[in-house]
Amino acid sequence: MRKKWTWIVPLTLLILMLPLLIESSYFMHITILAMIYIILATSLNLLSGYTGLLSLGHHAFYGIGAYTAALSVMRLGLPFLLALLLSGILPMILSYLVGKITFRLRSSFFAISTIAFAEITRLVSINWVELTEGPMGLPNIPAASIGPLVLNSYNKQYYLVLILAVSSIFLSYRIVNSHIGRVFKGIKDAEYVAISTGVNIDRYLMIAIMAGAFMAGIAGGFYGQYMKFISPDVFYFQMTVNMVVMVIAGGLGTIGGPVVGAIIFTLAPEVLRFSEGYSFILYGIALILIILFLPGGLWSLLKKVKNLFKNSVYPNNSEIEGSDNLK
């Protein structure tokens, strides 16, 4: 047990001191984007990673969250924290309706119907000009203020998004390590058997999608005030593609996977910038290689490396089959 904690202290310190270490505002911006994606990938992972229902409309919750927070601050003059809360709650309510309709579908049929839902929200955001200003977008969203504290610097924004990201990782950890998580795995593993045990499948899928929508909405709420501008682009399909890539490449159905995936795939386009038009090709090749050779995602690679290290230090401590599950 003690060994497990040794790496957590330096890691926590590193994360807390990151703004001091990074001087360039450009890198701070990338770091904050990575944090937003950590929340998004973690939220998608609850439904798609753990229960196995691939949602391709998850960005809709993010977009609705972004508009909800921005509009309730700008039009209704609500304090930021309340607006942020609303930006989680409204998508959560909508996700309930989406779930009611789509949970009778599975696999690609479910995926397609969630795309349809997201497209509807995108079209509404473009055409409901009275509310959203349409394609013009909402400029001049005021920066978040909590009491007298105005988050007007990258560093302050970083700490807010850090709190949000850590909370969503924690929330999702608590969910999947409870009896709810066991049902999620059961549904993914053998839905037929899960039904036979008398589990109300829809109820558990609903928990997954609603918790996911809540987190994604909060991420959107944060994004709006951080960028100070939102437009119907937040409903762009690429958002979900990014999230799905992060979850799959990071490791479906693990807590660490989406986090690793989000960090790497936010950094990758920036690192690959020198390659100009080829960056998407490299991105694609990387993804194919990961799927082919690391079906468990990058997280499983980290684990393998860790085990390798362990075995070389204690040559007699060979890994027992299936003992992964006991930890």
Place this chain on the structure above:
Amino acid sequence: MMLEMDKVCAAYGPSQVLHEVSLKIHDQEIVTIIGSNGAGKSTILKTICGWLGTTSGQIQFAGERIDNNETKDIVRKGISISPEGRRVFPKLTVLENLEMGAYVCTKREFEEEVERVYQIFPKLKERTKQLASSLSGGEQQMLAIGRAVMSKPKLLLLDEPSLGLAPVMIDTVLEAIKIIKESGVTICLVEQNAQLALEIADRGYVLETGKIVLEGMGRELLRNEKVKNAYLGL
């Protein structure tokens, strides 16, 4: 009367599978339904536990109509099923599999029930933290039955528990079924292996192309010429 099916018809799409099936299961007995492939044995279980709707007729459980109810409600009323082909959750541990079966009990009941399942199947206790996929076929079947017992059913439906098991394992499973029966659970056993099923059953029904063609006490059916010819290969 534990369960009564009265002239139940059921169909998969346009093709009718059950034709006016009527059967009765009394308290604390083992009733078996035997028949060849495709006779509709599993379909009967599916209609009882709500996977398949009936097109006519009614099913009563403890005096209450349950046909066309949802599975989750039926499990709560006290019917539990161990589906065909040793269905377990391969990526969950043995204990987690049992927990999955215990959705209708409280934590305290759960611990008692786990102990009870481990008494019936001591093998499972040794493997409590192993993944279900690492168990042998026989152990998986034990786990599937154990999980079904976890919800404290009044009526336990077993779909082909002997399927694909080594003879030694079959004996263990049959012993377990008897123990479960003695603890006060009524059992409905669907089997292709007619000999085995009739030996431990109190009563039996013979199903042919969706119709009940014969019924009687287990031993009577074992001696019945028609059953001997068609199902026992004597």
